[in-house]
Amino acid sequence: MLVKNDNEFSNIFPTTLGVKQGGKLSPKLFSIYVNDLIEEIENEEPCLKISDKEKIDGIVYADYIVLISTTKKGLQEQIVITERYGYEKETSYNPSKTTFMVFNGKMSRNAKEQREDLWQEDLVLNGSNITQVQSMKYLGANISDDDKNTVHIARRKKAAYGAFAKVKILGITSETIHPNMKGQLYKIYIRPVLLYGKENFNLNKAEKLAIKRIEGNIVKNMLGLSKKCKSTELFSALNIESSYTKLNVLKCELLTRLKTNYFTNLVLDYLESIQVTDSFVDEIDKISQTEDNVTTFLDRVEFCKLYKYKTKLQTKSGVGDNQKLNQIRDIFNHKNREMIPQLLSPILRYSV
Known part of the structure; x- marks a missing residue:
C-alpha cells in the first residue's frame, strides 16, 4: 500500500487488514475503493431508466452492493464487470451470499421489452449459479418480490419483543420504576426496533393497526396492565405519540x-x-x-x-380528554407504585 498526501508519497508497505468492521470511516473508505467499479457499471447499457437523461444502475452502501437491470442478460453483464473488478483489485465476492430477485414478474410487457429479455440462462458469479429468492434483507429492511410488507413487519415484531425481553431481564420494568421512565425506555430501546425501516414501506390500514396493537401490548405489559385496556389515553399520558403519527x-x-x-x-x-x-x-x-x-x-x-x-x-401537551389524562398522570405519581396497575385498569379498560 502507498499513501498520497497532496504531492507527498509514503513508502510502500504491506497491509494484512481490511477496513474495521463497524468503524465510522469504513463505509466511506470502501466507497472510495469501489468507486471505479460503480463508474464502470454506469458506463454500460444495463440499468433502470427513470428519464431520458437519468438512470439507476445500482445501489451501494459500503460492501452492500445491489445491481439493477430491466433484463436478466443486463444483470449478468453487470455481474461480469463486478467479477472482473474483484479479480483486478484482489477481492472476491461470495456466491453463497449473493441472490437475485425479479420485481413485477407477472406484469405484462410489450413486444420490444420481451425481445430485450429473451436471454433467461442462470446468473453466474465466480463459476457458481446465483439463487433466485422471493425476499431479501438490505440494510435491515426485508424486501419482497411481490412488494408486500408481511416479512418485514413480522421480523420487526419479533425483534421488538426480543428487545422488550432484554429490557425485562434487567428489571427495569418492575413495579418500582416510575411509569414515565418505562415510557422513555420504550421510546428509546424498543420502538426504534419495531419501526426500523418502515418509513420506506407503503403500509395499508391493517398493517398500521397491527403495529399499533404490537406497541400497545408491549407498553401495557411494561406497566402491568391487561391487553383489554385502551392504549390511546395511556400513550398521551406517557407523552408517546401514536404509531400512526410516529x-x-x-x-x-x-x-x-x-x-x-x-x-x-x-x-x-x-x-x-x-x-x-x-x-x-x-x-x-x-x-x-x-x-x-x-x-x-x-x-x-x-x-x-x-x-x-x-x-x-x-x-408534550397531550392529546385527548385533559381531565382523564390528569387523572392518569396523578396515578402515575401514586406513592405506592404497586397499586398503579390496579388504579389504572378501571379507567383504561374497554367498556363492555
Missing part, C-alpha cells in the same frame, strides 16, 4: 433527507412526474391533506418540518 414523522424526516441529495431528489421528481398511486411522494401529500389549510401553501419539505414541530408540541 410513522408519518419518520416519513417526513426521510423526505427531508432525500431532498438534500441530488440523486435521490431526481428519484422523487420522477415519482411525482409519473404520478404513481401510493408512491412515497403520494404518501407525503396524503399526510399534508389531513392537516389544516395552511399547509397547502407550503412545499413538501416545509410541510414536513412544520408537521414534525407540530407533532412535538402536541405530544
Whole structure:
C-alpha cells in the first residue's frame, strides 16, 4: 500500500487488514475503493431508466452492493464487470451470499421489452449459479418480490419483543420504576426496533393497526396492565405519540433527507412526474391533506418540518380528554407504585 498526501508519497508497505468492521470511516473508505467499479457499471447499457437523461444502475452502501437491470442478460453483464473488478483489485465476492430477485414478474410487457429479455440462462458469479429468492434483507429492511410488507413487519415484531425481553431481564420494568421512565425506555430501546425501516414501506390500514396493537401490548405489559385496556389515553399520558403519527414523522424526516441529495431528489421528481398511486411522494401529500389549510401553501419539505414541530408540541401537551389524562398522570405519581396497575385498569379498560 502507498499513501498520497497532496504531492507527498509514503513508502510502500504491506497491509494484512481490511477496513474495521463497524468503524465510522469504513463505509466511506470502501466507497472510495469501489468507486471505479460503480463508474464502470454506469458506463454500460444495463440499468433502470427513470428519464431520458437519468438512470439507476445500482445501489451501494459500503460492501452492500445491489445491481439493477430491466433484463436478466443486463444483470449478468453487470455481474461480469463486478467479477472482473474483484479479480483486478484482489477481492472476491461470495456466491453463497449473493441472490437475485425479479420485481413485477407477472406484469405484462410489450413486444420490444420481451425481445430485450429473451436471454433467461442462470446468473453466474465466480463459476457458481446465483439463487433466485422471493425476499431479501438490505440494510435491515426485508424486501419482497411481490412488494408486500408481511416479512418485514413480522421480523420487526419479533425483534421488538426480543428487545422488550432484554429490557425485562434487567428489571427495569418492575413495579418500582416510575411509569414515565418505562415510557422513555420504550421510546428509546424498543420502538426504534419495531419501526426500523418502515418509513420506506407503503403500509395499508391493517398493517398500521397491527403495529399499533404490537406497541400497545408491549407498553401495557411494561406497566402491568391487561391487553383489554385502551392504549390511546395511556400513550398521551406517557407523552408517546401514536404509531400512526410516529410513522408519518419518520416519513417526513426521510423526505427531508432525500431532498438534500441530488440523486435521490431526481428519484422523487420522477415519482411525482409519473404520478404513481401510493408512491412515497403520494404518501407525503396524503399526510399534508389531513392537516389544516395552511399547509397547502407550503412545499413538501416545509410541510414536513412544520408537521414534525407540530407533532412535538402536541405530544408534550397531550392529546385527548385533559381531565382523564390528569387523572392518569396523578396515578402515575401514586406513592405506592404497586397499586398503579390496579388504579389504572378501571379507567383504561374497554367498556363492555
